Amino acid sequence: MATASTAAPALARAQTSARIVVVGGGFAGTLCARTLKKLDPKLSVTLVEPEKTFTAYPFSNDVLGGFRDLGQQQFGYDAVAKDSVALAQTAATAVDPAAKTVTLGDGTKLSYDKLVLAPGVDLNWTALPGYTEAASEKMPHAWKGGAQIALLRRQLEAMDDGGVVGMAVSANPTRCPPGAYERACLIAHYLKTKKPKSKLLLLDAKDQFSMQRLFEQAWTKLYPGLVERVPLSQGGNVTSVDPSTMTLVTDFESYKVAVANVIPPQKAAAIAASAGVADRTGWCTVEPVAFESTLQKDIHVLGDATLISGVSKSAFVAAEEGKVCAAAIVAKLAGKMPEESQLTNTCYSFVAPGQVIRTTSVFRADKGQLLEIPGSTDTTALDAEPSVQAHEADEAGRWFGTLTKEVFG
Amino acid sequence: MANALINAPKTAKRGDTIEIKALILHPMETGFRPGTNGRMIPRNIIEHFSARWNGEEIFAMTFSPAIAANPFVSFFTVAKESGKIDFLWTGDEDFRVTESVAITVT
Incomplete structure (x- = not known):
């Protein structure tokens, strides 16, 4: 099967129901799974995520600052299940890229036509002497x-x-x-x-x-x-x-x-190494249009696990990658070339309650890489009036609401 | 000098192998980079680093443009006698920084 590729068999599968497994229920994986199902309801999409509750990193420092409840950071997967995305609430423990299967924590194996890995990072428990999980x-x-x-x-x-x-x-x-x-x-x-x-x-x-x-x-x-x-x-x-x-x-x-x-x-989560998509750096390199691994065919890698020159590991980029990748997979299954997309990253940082600084950049595929469009970066000015940072704080609040509603709502 | 950091044990037993660390602030400008005006930025690197224990050289190295800014050097030596360890960095544009630490060997 490893040699069976290109348009014809993919097209045949798309007309039946291609099986897509998405590993990782964060911003990238969840939105990718839901977008796949929206773009083509015939697809069989499984989201593999062991946690019942997702804790969002953006805004979580507000909790440490003492002016936000942890509950406001947490989201469940009820809406995902309503989209007819199959939810496997267990860990993915291994990937066999040759057999195209994902092994789950309970020992079952899921076969896939396309695999999306959005597993996030693992903390590297051997890199800093003395710093163990305990x-x-x-x-x-x-x-x-x-x-x-x-x-x-x-x-x-x-x-x-x-x-x-x-x-x-x-x-x-x-x-x-x-x-x-x-x-x-x-x-x-x-x-x-x-x-x-x-x-x-x-x-x-x-x-x-x-x-x-x-x-x-x-x-x-x-x-x-x-x-x-x-x-x-x-x-x-x-x-x-x-x-x-x-x-x-x-x-x-x-x-x-x-x-x-x-x-x-940190490094890409362990499942990436199991799938053979992490390189010697511990991170995953991907092509910039469909985020397919440069090391394994039919495995796409999204979000924090990837190392894409110049692109920050942020929730916003991860969610954008999820949408772009979903569209690219649907195009590929239909035997079409995926369209090149632009990605935007917006990153808000609180400096105090109600005071936020921001940087925004736009990226596009160029020569096999995803590169920042020169001059696209827009950052809060130094010495800006307090009202500017207050305005950014309002924007940030709406941004968080919109993003989490799109992904989990 | 505030722009060099040394870490050496204050005391050691005679015959012990000890680690000495030295870090210095320096741009290590390679000479191969154009500046904003298009002209090459002149080379400005540290060329040489040495450590002397009571006058006797115990470690020396020659730096090249490929070495990153703020060079950090760590080396091992054997503790022989109480006294002073002198460190010396020299380089382009008459760069010259000295630093010294005292060590007691028992």
Whole structure:
């Protein structure tokens, strides 16, 4: 079967009902599955996701800041099931790209004609000495899942005034690259309003980051003396952690902290390696039109698991990829060339409650890559009036509502 | 100098192998890059780094344009006697930074 490809057999299948398996019920996978079913109701679409509840990362730092409920971040899959997308609430444990099957946690095997992997990231539990899954119960990453966000929030609430909150931020690639800096702002907001003698120490394995001047301006203006960032070139790279003594260790210093938030290095979730779509970097490369893997035919990879030059790993991009990929798969099954699409990324970051900075970029396929259209990036101006950031906050609220309604509503 | 960081143990046992780390702020401009005006940005790199323990050279390396900005060097040496370790970075545009740390060997 491996050699049977191109238009004719695909066309034959489309007229019956091609089987499409989507792994991962986040922004990319969920929207891809639902869009496939909308574009062609005859398709047999299965969404594989073990969790009953999805916790959205965008806006989750507001929960840490103490001005948003975790419940507002959480979404179920009832609407997905109503779309006649088959929901398999179990983990996908293995993919056999030659036999074109996905093995589920209960041992059953699903056959597919096209597989969409949108599994997100795994935290790399071997990359940072001392930082194991058990350590994350003491030093939360709060980077994936509601329980970890709730844990870090409880630790911040329990901390005495005057304590040092330490953040260890890994180098790129990570999901949501500005997320750590938004988090620094909102933890600082909580400390400023509730524990003003406390400090936030940001140990950073990077020198430069997205919207850097805007974030730095926010720290200086809104949280003077409260946020201290040690970049890579000042020895900020955390090389090990010790949860028993609450210590973050860099090449040059050891920092004892009251609360530690460790954002460790990441990689594409394990199922991507099983499917043979992750390369030596631990991430997945894809072609820019249908997001088909460059390593395995008929497997498409979306969202945070991919490494696409210049494209941020964001919820908004992931959702766009889900829609574009669905249309491309339907076209391919009908024996047509998928249309090239433009992708937009919008990324909102809170610097304080009701104050948001934004960057927007547009990408298009060019020479086998997805490249930013020169001059397309639009970012909140430095020194903008407070009303501008308040307006962005309103926009951000509507954006979150629209996006989550489209994906889960 | 504030722009160099050294990490060496303050004490060590005679014969112990110890790790020494050194990081310095430097752009390491390659000389192969055009600037915004289209002209090549002149090369500006650190050329040489050395460490001397009570005057005796224990580590040295020559840097090339391929080495990234803010070079970080880590090396191992054997602790022999108490005293001072002197670090020296030299390079283009008369770049010269020294740093030293004290170490007690028992």
